[in-house]
Amino acid sequence: MDFEYQGDKPLPTGENADEEYYSAAVSAAGNTVVVCHSLRGRHSGGEQVAWYDIKMLKQLAQSEMGNVAGCRLSFNVTDNAAFSGLYVARSDAPQWQIANPLCINCPPMPYQPRQYRFFDLLNDKSVLIYGKDDQVFDLEGHLLYVTTHEEGVRVDKPDPFVSMPHAANAPRVAYDDGQPKPESGHRRSKRIHVVDWQDGREIAIIKVIQEHSPVLHEGGLRMERGNLIDLFYALSPDGKQLAVLSMNSLDIYKLP
Amino acid sequence: MQEMWSPFVKSLLTAALISGCLTSAQEKPGAPAYSWDLSVDANYAARTAKQLKMLTLEPPKVFFLDNDKVAITYADGEGAPDGKGTTLGPANDDQSSESPLYKFHALIFYGNKGPSDGNHLQWEAVRLGAQFMPIPNGGFAVRVDNHLALCR
Numbered sequence: 001m002d003f004e005y006q007g008d009k010p011l012p013t014g015e016n017a018d019e020e021y022y023s024a025a026v027s028a029a030g031n032t033v034v035v036c037h038s039l040r041g042r043h044s045g046g047e048q049v050a051w052y053d054i055k056m057l058k059q060l061a062q063s064e065m066g067n068v069a070g071c072r073l074s075f076n077v078t079d080n081a082a083f084s085g086l087y088v089a090r091s092d093a094p095q096w097q098i099a100n101p102l103c104i105n106c107p108p109m110p111y112q113p114r115q116y117r118f119f120d121l122l123n124d125k126s127v128l129i130y131g132k133d134d135q136v137f138d139l140e141g142h143l144l145y146v147t148t149h150e151e152g153v154r155v156d157k158p159d160p161f162v163s164m165p166h167a168a169n170a171p172r173v174a175y176d177d178g179q180p181k182p183e184s185g186h187r188r189s190k191r192i193h194v195v196d197w198q199d200g201r202e203i204a205i206i207k208v209i210q211e212h213s214p215v216l217h218e219g220g221l222r223m224e225r226g227n228l229i230d231l232f233y234a235l236s237p238d239g240k241q242l243a244v245l246s247m248n249s250l251d252i253y254k255l256p
Numbered sequence: 257m258q259e260m261w262s263p264f265v266k267s268l269l270t271a272a273l274i275s276g277c278l279t280s281a282q283e284k285p286g287a288p289a290y291s292w293d294l295s296v297d298a299n300y301a302a303r304t305a306k307q308l309k310m311l312t313l314e315p316p317k318v319f320f321l322d323n324d325k326v327a328i329t330y331a332d333g334e335g336a337p338d339g340k341g342t343t344l345g346p347a348n349d350d351q352s353s354e355s356p357l358y359k360f361h362a363l364i365f366y367g368n369k370g371p372s373d374g375n376h377l378q379w380e381a382v383r384l385g386a387q388f389m390p391i392p393n394g395g396f397a398v399r400v401d402n403h404l405a406l407c408r
Contacts, residue, residue, distance in 0.1 A: 001404045024397065026397055168392055213308065245318040245328065249292065255287060
């Protein structure tokens with residue numbers, strides 16, 4: 001299926017679009033794929049989402065062109081709602097409204113709760129809100145789990161443009177320490193944690209070690225990487241396996 | 257002297273041992289059930305070699321398609337910024353603004369069999385930021401530029 005680029009047409013305000021992109025996401029139920037089309041000018045812009053039946057790719061609903069909330073950075077969808085940053089559009093109510101990440105099923109908030117602007121739907125029943133402490137809530141606003149940080153360690157995910165790795169069918173998430181630690185022989189390591197947020201327990205800690213990476217010389221500058229290279233990880237749908245991609249190697253761990 | 261320090265040294269040793277045991281028990285990664293060298297895929301190996309000399313290549317990603325199958329996705333080449341839709345500038349006179357600049361790859365294989373025994377799919381792309389999305393209950397969707405494809 002192809003979508004039309006429309007950046008050569010003026011925005012409703014008459015302004016020229018200077019940024020345009022498409023983003024997509026699949027609902028946790030697996031019934032729909034939702035496509036976000038974003039157009040931005042210097043002073044105006046908008047986003048529109050469309051729901052498609054995943055078997056037939058038939059369009060089911062479409063939102064109005066609304067606020068530019070940033071669906072490239074944060075885009076979560078269900079079979080009948082699309083969350084772009086702190087805005088939500090529903091398939092039966094196509095106007096964009098301010099979302100309430102703390103209580104997805106509650107009425108929209110009258111103001112933007114900026115402190116909750118980064119969140120991910122873990123499945124159809126729970127939401128993970130990133131912050132000083134990462135918190136898991138159910139959709140009615142009940143707190144289910146709080147990630148506890150060690151002193152001097154932050155909780156991070158492998159890529160800012162994807163949600164924190166989580167099991168599709170189990171209450172498990174995986175995260176890393178963010179900051180690498182020095183190891184002997186100029187090597188560096190990072191720890192990946194797997195937690196069960198329903199039981200509130202840590203399932204495993206996997207330590208990834210990489211050899212010293214070569215120093216880069218670009219534009220007359222000598223640069224050293226601050227982080228591990230090409231590190232990514234994922235949990236299996238049942239949460240019983242962790243796949244760790246580290247440069248040229250892929251390790252699959254069985255979890256209890 | 258030895259008598260005086262002995263209890264202190266003993267307590268230090270005990271504390272160190274306990275700490276070591278706890279650290280060891282908590283941090284011991286255990287051996288992976290399966291370990292695969294992805295450089296059997298020549299494109300992937302070339303991309304990693306390039307990554308060692310650059311700062312800004314898109315990182316590869318791993319996904320589970322189900323409890324048995326995994327997908328590794330990566331891009332090679334340098335695409336245009338993904339925020340540019342119709343306003344891409346041609347890199348040179350021979351290249352149109354919509355010329356594919358890089359390829360988006362997916363290696364799909366069983367976690368217990370490895371990449372040598374899998375499928376290698378690729379899509380030509382103009383812009384960075386292609387997406388690979390597993391579909392619950394089987395299959396996946398791929399968005400490259402303004403194209404969406406489903407594979408079930």
